[in-house]
Every structure is written in C-alpha cells, then in structure tokens.
Amino acid sequence: MTNRFWRIDARPEGNQFTSALSLVEAPLAEPGEGEIVIRNAMLSMDAGTRMWMSDREDGYQPPLPLGAAMSGLVIGRVTASRHPDFPEGTLVRAFGQWGDFSVVDAGLSGAIVLEESVADWRAWFGPLGMNGWTALWGIESTGAAKPGETVLVSAAAGATGLLACQIAKLLGCEVWGMAGGAEKCAALTRDYGLTGAIDYKAGNVRAALAATGGIDVYFDNVGGPLLDDVLVNMNHYGRVAVCGLVADYNSGTRTHPSEFDQVLMRRLRIEGFFSPDFMHHGPELTARLRQWHEAGELDLPYDVTHGLENTLVAYDRMLSGKNMGKVIVELEA
Numbered sequence: 001m002t003n004r005f006w007r008i009d010a011r012p013e014g015n016q017f018t019s020a021l022s023l024v025e026a027p028l029a030e031p032g033e034g035e036i037v038i039r040n041a042m043l044s045m046d047a048g049t050r051m052w053m054s055d056r057e058d059g060y061q062p063p064l065p066l067g068a069a070m071s072g073l074v075i076g077r078v079t080a081s082r083h084p085d086f087p088e089g090t091l092v093r094a095f096g097q098w099g100d101f102s103v104v105d106a107g108l109s110g111a112i113v114l115e116e117s118v119a120d121w122r123a124w125f126g127p128l129g130m131n132g133w134t135a136l137w138g139i140e141s142t143g144a145a146k147p148g149e150t151v152l153v154s155a156a157a158g159a160t161g162l163l164a165c166q167i168a169k170l171l172g173c174e175v176w177g178m179a180g181g182a183e184k185c186a187a188l189t190r191d192y193g194l195t196g197a198i199d200y201k202a203g204n205v206r207a208a209l210a211a212t213g214g215i216d217v218y219f220d221n222v223g224g225p226l227l228d229d230v231l232v233n234m235n236h237y238g239r240v241a242v243c244g245l246v247a248d249y250n251s252g253t254r255t256h257p258s259e260f261d262q263v264l265m266r267r268l269r270i271e272g273f274f275s276p277d278f279m280h281h282g283p284e285l286t287a288r289l290r291q292w293h294e295a296g297e298l299d300l301p302y303d304v305t306h307g308l309e310n311t312l313v314a315y316d317r318m319l320s321g322k323n324m325g326k327v328i329v330e331l332e333a
C-alpha cells in the first residue's frame, strides 16, 4: 500500500509554503513495536507548527529535518497496531503526519483514544483538544484570571483565542479581544458577547485599548508591536500569559518589547506556557471543557478545507488570518 504525505524540502520564506513542501508518495511503513498506523480522517492546522518548519534551534521544539514528513495533530482510526492499548479500529488523536496515513509511536505521539459518543470529531481538535486545553490553562492557571477582572485576548477570532475569550467569560471576567478586520471584531461582540473588540489592522491600537479601562490579564497569541500597546494599558499587578508569538512566525522576526520597563512600573508578571508541559492534566481539562461544550457554552466555528492536496491552502488561510475559528483539513475516508 502507498501513502501520500507532505514532505518539507526547504525552509519556507514567509508564507511561501508551496515552494517549500511537496506532496509525495511512498510505500506505507509497517508499524514497529509500540507503533500504530492511523488512517487520517482530519488534520489540524496549528500556528505553532510554523516554527518547526524554520531552522531555529532554540525554539521549544527542534526544527523538522528537511526531507521529513510534515507533522501535526491528526484524528483517525487505527488500521494496524503493535500497541495493546490501540487495537485496530480505535478512534484516536495523535501528533502524526500530514498524509493519508500516520505511522507513529503511540507513546511519543501523545496518542489518546477518543470517545465515539462525541458526534462531531472536530471538537477533539478544538474545544476538547489542544486549543481548549491551552485556552483554559492560559486563562486560569498562567493568567490567574479572577471573576470581575478585565481580560484581553489577541488573535481572538482564531481557534485558541476564541476559546480563551469564552472561557474567560465563563469564569466571570469582562473580556476584550483584538483581531484583524471589522468583520471579525463585529462577530466577537455580537456572537460571543465580548465587551469590546479592537481591529488591530485599523491602527492606533494603543489609544483604542484605553477603552478597556485597564487590563488585568493579557492572553497573548501574537507578540510583536501589539505587546507594547498592551503593556502600557495593563493594570498594576497584571499578568501577561504568553501563549504564542504568531506575529513573528512567518516573518522570522523576534519580539523585543520596547515598553518592557512597564513590567516594573506596573509590577506585572509575564509568563510563557506550553501545552506539552500540562499534557498530563489533559483528562481533567477535557472533562471541564466537555461540560461547557455540551451545555452549548463553548462554541467554535470550523474553517474546513477538503482534500490532502489542499492542505497548504488551509495552512495559509490560518496564518494569513482568513479564518474564523479552527482550521481543519478533512480527508477522503
């Protein structure tokens, strides 16, 4: 049997993904001891994976070697197994490969068995998945948001951001978002009940943020110049939970906040957090997220592209902000 997969051939410049990755075909490997083969039903497009495509060695994950299959989260059924916990037919989520199939070590890939009772599998990527875990952890643990506090979320209309906004609201906070474009901002206030949303592309973000009356928790997905605009609008003893730095991923720049002295002036705490560090809390995070999700209180739109051959279109949609909510590629069964 053969397998088609996306191979990384070169380090992409900006969002030039089509010249850096190619869709290739190779014989499907047999699973080794402890490995499983997954027939991928859907691929999760995650902004953080953009860093693995670069050659930086000091990131939280080493660069993907050139010539390797592009990796990312997948959902699908096990078609061959040499691991007793994942028999053939099991529905799983794992860090696999952008391909028709993923061949992974069940332990190292973080594979988990998914409950069949959740009708919409996409939820296992979004509200019940890594985005949900990250949003809840960042708001509640790293950001230490308290009821009545003002929370600001950047990339607020994306997968992680939109969940963070809703979770902060569920925890009793007043929530503001920043997103690119008037349409996304209108949806954030109209459909998700945010107190206000700021279109960072419209300019003068610093002045616009004054309307928040001061920010207690900043859930930062973006970094870049927006971070400076936020630092001067933070309340004393505020917390900045650094989730991601998407402004730097495509450009290859690095965020250097020029308003860093506000950390002292306003006695701020800035702390990064990374989902693999709290993966062992997954079951309890999922249980809480699931309650909200099933009660209809945690909702996420899906931006779906069909076909493995269109994966790079989906990936570009996400990194260029054409998405609202979670970007997914659905594959032929």
Ligand SMILES: NC(=O)c1ccc[n+]([C@@H]2O[C@H](COP(=O)([O-])OP(=O)(O)OC[C@H]3O[C@@H](n4cnc5c(N)ncnc54)[C@H](OP(=O)(O)O)[C@@H]3O)[C@@H](O)[C@H]2O)c1
Pocket (backbone or CB within 6 Å): 045, 046, 047, 048, 130, 131, 134, 155, 156, 157, 158, 159, 160, 161, 178, 179, 180, 181, 184, 221, 222, 224, 242, 243, 244, 245, 246, 247, 248, 273, 274, 275, 276, 318, 319, 320, 321, 322, 323, 325, 326, 327
């Ligand atoms: N720490 C962790 O463990 C962890 C786990 C998951 C995700 N994350 C982070 O969460 C963030 C969001 O990831 P995601 O996978 O959920 O993607 P996403 O938010 O669904 O999509 C990325 C969004 O980033 C925004 N964006 C892109 N370039 C930007 C720029 N230069 N300035 C401002 N906004 C920009 C776009 O929205 P606009 O239209 O608003 O520009 C786009 O919709 C990323 O930083 C990612 O690394 C971290």
